[in-house]
Amino acid sequence: MSVDLLIPTNYQVHLFHEGNYFESYRLFGAHVIHTNNKLCTRFCVWAPNAKNVQLLGDFNSWNGTGYSFEKLNNEGIWMLIVEQDLEGSYYKYEITTSNGEKLIKSDPFAFYSEVRPNTASIVYTLDGYQWKDQRWLQMKNRKKVYSNAMVIYELHIGSWKKKEDGTFLTYCELANDLIPYVLDHGFTHIELLPLVEHPLDISWGYQGTGYYSVTSRYGTPHDLMYFIDLCHQNNIGVIMDWVPGHFCKDEHGLHRFDGTYLYEYETVMDRENFTWGTANFDLGKTEVQSYLISNARFWMEYYHIDGFRVDAVSNIIFWPNSENKENTFGTDFLKKLNKTVFHYDSSVLMIAEDSTDWPQVTAPIHYGGLGFNYKWNMGWMNDILDYMESHPNERSKLHEKVTFSLMYAFSENFVLPFSHDEVVHGKKSLLNKMPGDYWEKFAQLRLLLGFMMAHPGKKLLFMGFEFGQFSEWKDKEQLDWNLLDFEMHRKTNDYVKELMKIYKRSKPLFELDHLSEGFEWIDVHNYNQSIFSFIRKGNLEDDFLVIVCNFKNHTYEDYIVGVPKAGSYREVFNSNEIQFGGTGVVNKKVILAEDKVFHGKPFSIKMTIPPFGISILRPVKHRKERKGNGKEEVRSNVISRRKGKQA
Template identity: 65%
Template sequence: MIAVSPTDLEIYLFHEGSLYKSYELFGAHVVEQNDVVGTRFCVWAPHARQVRLVGSFNEWNGTNFNLVKVSDQGVWTIFIPENLEGHLYKYEITTNDGNVVLKADPYAFYSELRPRTASIVYNIKGYQWNDQTWRRKKQRKRIYDQPLFIYELHFGSWKKKEDGSFYTYREMADELIPYVIEHGFTHIELLPLVEHPFDRSWGYQGTGYYSATSRYGTPHDFMHFIDRCHQAGIGVILDWVPGHFCKDAHGLYMFDGAPTYEYANMQDRENHVWGTANFDLGRPEVRSFLISNALFWIEYFHIDGFRVDAVANMLYWPNSDVAHKNPYAVQFLQKLNETVFAYDPSILMIAEDSTEWPLVTAPTYNGGLGFNYKWNMGWMNDILTYMETAPERRKYAHNKVTFSLLYAYSENFILPFSHDEVVHGKKSLLNKMPGTYEEKFAQLRLLYGYLLTHPGKKLLFMGGEFAQFDEWKDLEQLDWMLFDFEMHQKINVYVKELLKWYKRCKSLYELDHSPDGFEWIDVHNAEQSIFSFVRRGKKENDLLVVVCNFTNKVYHDYKVGVPLFAKYREIINSDAAKFGGWGNVNAKPVAAVKEPFHGKPYHIRMTVPPFAISILRPVKKRGDGSIDGKEKVHRHVIGGRTR
């Protein structure tokens, strides 16, 4: 129950930086006391001389609507004895130097459709959820040893109506969810959906951190979308930006005429790269605001996780020639993660960090930042650089493929092919591949297969699943007409097949974060640019043999060392004709020979297709699940690290 007046404890905790449900104190709340229904407004404006409430209920005239200052550090409040739900409002703030500014509510639950900028009184409560089965299941399973393949998308440009308008949250549930299920993705990740004034910021420059953008409907409409995702078994991750915010006049910037949410020092405040302002992460009230915001999306929208944007921008002070660490950011991120996991241990907290900062996914009690996942930007950059290298020269860039396994278990990694890699002249993933039309598709299939089989969870940006030829055009929908072309149809079939086997083969995800889950067979064949390795599950004989050929040459009767004496059946070959390949497949199981090779006790002879990946698994006997001709295998066990 929201009280008519803020309590002393709420105010104390807010100024201390530990009011983690500050959205219950601030913003606009319809409340009832002594049979009187009214609306309470509360705002933090520490430098203001005066704060008045203006809106559609008083013809935007703040006379007689003065807020009362209830804290020496700038908490202001007013109670209007009327239910103002649905009304527009702003705060009219008189600054210390006598200027008057009109500001939207930082804690507003709903906002006007851009370009209008007023806040809207909205009852965030009352939505009837139907995702109890999903939430119970999520609590029972540890994500570390479960499949996690994320489909990243921008809500406004995934698909548009014929007239170019957006699908609403409710309409998108009907459009998107069947598509995600059909492909087999486990989660979707939505580019930021906080209210933001400029479409082309994609939500990364927000003003309303507590407002689901009104571009696509109401907050309850967005809850409906998430609810439907959960009922279909799809997790929902939000892109979230606690590092910086836009400088539009109605937003957080210079909120009461002086630095409030941003650093007071201009060198620390200004983010010249994006034209934004950096949050003052050392200010207690800002910590209350941001940590509360994470809990708000979890509590009211049942969000399953956050991809925390631009962590490097927080960890290091901006505008400096030297990499100076920001201790406030470290403390904030640690407290953020501790608080979120105390509230819900199943949440995904994913750091988008491009630096070598250590222990990003280690627990805070071990000196870590406390995230449970980190994007592997090094792997992504290395493998894309390797793929863009002319095939005949890849032997000179061999270490671009091998290097990632030297640090693959230093953090809990997600392997991302995200929106950042297909915009601003970087070309689409397909168009990064060298060679002819057919060779581009072949190498993209190989790249996706390598993504699937490399240790770590996975992420793919929208359009990649059918090989979008152009880079992302954020004002248009995806090029759905490409489904009229055979090669795009076939690579889409291939992606679906990859995800089917990904979820079917525990060896592809159970030991993602343990060295026990990966073992090189041949890592030294730079001359032919062929790599072979084993992926393992928790059970001793649960394994796959993977062979990748990054050149356009085909090899028949190619010898590969294997760990088990068994027949091996090819479950995926990216060169199969049904995927658009040339058809160099191993149609029949290949039998192991009792002769050591590649440091393994046995070997097989197989066809290695050009620009392709082959994934083989031991054939099991019917009935007992054992391997044909099973012989004892000795494995060196090294304890892996997960949270």
């Protein structure tokens, strides 16, 4: 056996220490390697301050005698070659620190782990899965993400749905149940709460110990590949929540890995994340940069992940426990991360969960930005929920809560989020945030969702909103599926499906999401009635929608709205339809615009405004006005053929 083939190259080691080895998972961890017609298993770990490292496992009765690692060239990298195929074996590292303390650690680069509460790593070969998503990958690379519809369904695998005995669905079972559900509702993407291995269920994956190890709660790595593959075959993108800012302090994990603060900052105030009880990654350490950026690359390569929602960006760009003091290590890391990810795949979604007003989060790095392509609009989310939770009679005093977001809506590429964070810890569900009686709650939920779809920005919603879950998210239980036995919840579910359809087939609602040219107020000053009217525009000059939102429980007959164009208007969507649980106050007939200036527009229409409702109107296009749909050309060719002419 040629051992030289198994030893890391000097170039690999150099890049890792330099912070530029973005495929570190090929070097570190456990790898079954075929060489000279034999199989062996190579173990490699970074522990520069260790005195000794031994391999413990079920193959040696958890006794490391005779399984000592060799330190390579005093570079802090330890390696051991076991001349056996240890695929499926359980293992850990016994690390002797400089002061003689013995630490039993899981492998930071393990690809698979024991089901909690056990914590051993498992030798697992990721190769071998036959992907069938080539068509998706080709389409994704051609797709212009900024000018396309995007509605993300955020979910926690462990509590979306459970088996009858209360156990978790596996990744494969989830694929069979979730994908048809997502298709039926019209979501374009699924976002999964962190998939990394984590010891505590109630951390939801945000306090991880195994960044390269798919949580075994729901199955094997190949099972997750099957789930993502099937999503792609059904044209559904998959985004994962990812936490490069801090990690779990459980003793088997990264914390004090070799007896020193190896992965985390050295000083207490920088290291300790007192809010979550975790340790903050030392983002200025080049080896940590290699570890984390390699991790993003790993999920892209092996799991075909389409995007990352990067958690707690504010905890990265500012020093922890400081008064908003910039952490240049953090900002430099984010720029390096985004630059590297887009180098490998320009179609990946890099979404910053950032609650600060840090400028140019989604601007390119060469223009001074952080390089993300999307940012959560936390300001919009907080403002609109404050507005909706207020009594309708008080909303005239909070008018700016609705209008202020349009002052900065085009300063970044935004995702509008109603995430899991807004429906836990006593915050109540979206439905139950709405004031008023039973009917009013549902009406306002429909209005809120409609306004969200009409507002510039891509969309994200947490599971359960789509049928009006009354209770807030209970992470130990499945969603309240029994609510679909009740009429108003079924009608809410029907409403969401129809709302998705109108959103996805209406280019003005997404085509110019990130450009001010795509939005225009009609009436922004109606404080007393809490009615807002505006225009959403597509690329074509005559492709626009008129949207009117009424945030009070009053009906208004012959309400005048200024419009930019003469002709007829048809109401294409109304949240007050009886089939959605509304009162049926809608605009059934075509509305003819009058040659009368109103709201600063050259024409105006008279319409009925439903209570707690959103109305979407589209100008009626006569046949000769319909451009770009190919019908004129088809009709001309048919006529020509009938006359015996060559088309």
